[in-house]
Amino acid sequence: MTDEEVADTMRQLLLALRVYGAxxxxxxxxxxxxxRKNLLLERIDPEWVMPDADVVRLNMALLTEEQREQFRRSQDMNIGLQIGKARFRTALMFHKDGMSGAYRLVPDKIMSLEELGFLPADAKNIRRLLDYNNGLILVTGPLGSGKTxxxxxxxxxxxxTREDHVITVEDPIEIVQKSKGCxxxxxxxxxxxxSYHAALKGALREDPDIIVIGEMHDLETIENAITASETGHLVIGTLHTCDAGNTLNRVLDVFPPAQQPQIRAMTAGSLRGIVCQRLVPAANGGLTIAYELLINTVAVANLISEGKLYQLKATMQIGSKAGMCxxxxxxxxxxxxGHxxxxxxxxxxxxxxxIxxxxxxVAVEEAKKLVAAKAAAKKKK
Structure with missing residues (x-):
């Protein structure tokens, strides 16, 4: 096959993901x-083992010459590929048997919070967080949990809803956002x-109102994010953590022990809320999100500043009136x-x-159904 034929084959493979629901x-x-479909892996053809030469040609087919050279030098690459209106987050690497490419299909439209699976009351609480002019909002969850x-x-x-300057820093850009009010x-x-650190440092000089950080994974990025949230900016960032307590531990533990009391006080004052999510099977056969929501109340702020994060879960359990769950x-x-x-x-x-x-x-609902069925049977007689 010619290089153009290989490139066309690769495009067809990628575009088929949406058709197949993968x-x-x-x-x-x-x-x-x-x-991967609904979190489960499926082999396209168990008998078809791809030779290294074919994999290299397919994975390289849609790259520019500059990208190919960069990949050969670094041996790892994260980029966004555009095929027509479809976008794919692409990760390339070398391993002991040759080359590997992972392609994640990016949603073709921006869904509302309710469409993603947030319950109406919780979606309202998240929108309320976005009304703040400053502070820190964290969206967390395992890899592949729908954070982006x-x-x-x-x-x-x-x-x-706003008329502000929004700066996003991503690796790579996945969902392209068009300017409307902002x-x-x-x-x-x-x-x-x-890097994230360099981009965040530069963003502070570019007159932003909202700064979105694709991944807060090192001390400098986290420190700059907290500082920015205290100096009049609304900062939204992501972390790979599974719940609110672990999220705050991750944020605080990257700092040296001597600095942690100061960071706890800064975080307690600047944090607006945390959304921790994961994907679970939906009742209709697809996927939906399950999540927990932390809102920074006076009680939560006190726990953060005093280092009593082990008490967060109990506070969230009784914090439904504040919007927590x-x-x-x-x-x-x-x-x-019914989700x-x-x-x-x-x-x-x-x-x-x-539990x-x-x-x-469930037992009560089953009993109601049984009573209703008996009543219906009597009416027929």
């Missing part, structure tokens, strides 16, 4: 090609700036709303008190 394509040397999609939805809320400036690591409480509410099944809710729950509640709820 989220990822993986091409790796001396291994079968596989996709939630981040894009939040930016869209600001874009429709002027949106999107910067990509490697193409537009060298734990992951277990949210799973219960999403089950009652997920009882089996799915129970599979992800850890809080025994909430007992959902089991009791």
């Amino acid at each position: 989220s990822d394509l993986h091409l790796s040397s001396n291994a079968p090609a596989f996709i 999609t939630t981040l894009a939805s939040m930016i869209e809320v600001a874009n429709n 002027q949106i400036t999107q910067r990509e690591i490697g193409t537009c700036t060298k 734990t992951i277990d409480q949210n799973l219960f509410e999403k089950f009652k709303a 997920i099944s009882a089996d799915t809710a129970l599979a992800y729950m850890r809080d025994t008190s909430v 007992d509640q959902i089991k009791k709820y």
